[in-house]
Amino acid sequence: MDNQEVAEVFERIADLLQIKGEQGYRIRAYQRAAESIRSAGQEIETLWREGKLRQLPGVGEAIAKKIDEILRTGELEYYRRLSEEVPESLLELLQVSDVGPKKAALFWRELGITTLDELERAARAGELQKLPGLGPKSEQKILQGIEALRRRRTGRISIGQALPMAVQLLERLRALPAVLQAEAAGSLRRWRETIGDLDLLVASERPEEVMEAFRQFPEVARVRASGEAKTSVVLQDGLEAQLWVHRPQNFGSAWQYATGSKGHNIQLRELALSRGLSLSEHGLRKANGQVILCATEQEVYSNLGLPWIPPELREDRGEIRAALQGRLPKLVELDDLRGELHAHSDWSDGRATLEEMVHAALEAGFEYLAITDHSRSLGVANGLSIERLRAQREEIKRLQEQVGDRLLLLHGAEVEVLADGTLDYPDEVLAELDIVFASVHSSLRQPRERITERYLRALNHPHVDVIGHLSGRLIGKRDPADLDVERVLQAAAQCDVALEINCDPLRLDLNDVHARRAMELGCLLAICTDAHHPDHFALHRYGVGTARRGWVEAERVLNCWPRAKLQAWLQARGGRNSS
């Protein structure tokens, strides 16, 4: 059973306890444990075998015992008994906006409702408004919530879709005369790979004016709630958006609050309490009632005795402790990237010529560009035969002469790791290349042991320099391969093979959690766009966001290295000589 599945058990326990009416902090304890298990860098089974479950934050004696039972027996007696008491299907009611545990319990106990369909029927029949504490408006909202849920169905969307929408709304906000500053917050600012809703923040002295304009934006389909400080809307495409408006004097604390994550904010507020301060979006309040206004986030953190913590780290994954101890990483930045090592041309399945890719790289200010077209067996991608690969080398040499010293061109290939773990070109051909990416595009569904061995074989091949998009996942479309990631990362560290963080917002592969584990194990990384078109070079920022979420520092990223260091590393590997 993997981390995700174990985490889900505890999440469901927390939800069931809420509906049951359990009061207090046990619920949060289960939620925190679930989040901790989900974002653990290692597999829960490994930690369990090694007796290290208690090292996970939020996992104490009781939850460790429950994990042990789950992994030994595949079941949990406590959970089974709980779901006998409270029907599990009630959990789907919680997905409806404006329905929480209290209302779900009310519908169940008073009307015997246990499914979404039953809830909808009751609402249409006017049964809900007869219940205590509800009226016609609540009933109408719940019906709208059910319809919105059915329309949406997709849940969270890719950050690649969310970012352009947020940019559009921010531009519109910045054009308003009453707006002094407008910024993204929430999971978007933390560069999470998927986004549940857009969180936007504005600094203004005239909040009503901003809110009024926002409600009228053409992107807005429906206003869910709107006050002086906060407006919540549903956009035309079903996505929800929040807008907060605060004065510039407390913009910093408001931005900190709106950025989250929830877990980070809770930890930060507890730290504030321990120092006799109460933290909210309005600022820091001392015991005597005096409020310290914070115009910048730096002021929020420094008043708590902390350095500013980059948004990508704010996931309650140990960043506050690290900040207290002065151990925050010096995160890689977009400007640290000096070149691209994974790019395609129309020699295989790219949509631009070599010349066009080279010129785009010059435009982007790269110091180097590796062309890495697909290898021969990948027919769907027009993979290069050995003859075509050698012809391409001549073409690249010609282009190198044209551009001279302005850009270093590397001739590489994205070589298929075949189903048995061998590579798609013979060794003598690989030896001719400047850089070799090894990737898996086929037989992704091999059983765990088999596909892990396949990668281990590739890692041990002397000519392999980088492993491309390790898991093969496409977010929301294709699950990652069933892989023993820990073994692969350890082998990569040992073989001195780098791992790609693929910047395509549908891949982001390695993901943040695996990137962080790779850093802990001493692996090298490469942040690459896998560009199939000149426009794709702009995707670097997504990979950098993921890398930063993985606590990645520039010195461990191949394409942050200066040209000479990169060349020296490549030439020292795989028995290549410097010819």
Add this chain to the structure above:
DNA sequence: GCCGTTTTCGGCCCGACTGTTTTCAGTCG
């Protein structure tokens, strides 16, 4: 149920908005 630059027991984040209320509960972020 977890956890300790206050603590192994007694704490555990904070506020906005809405609807159905005569002063607040529920939901959300």
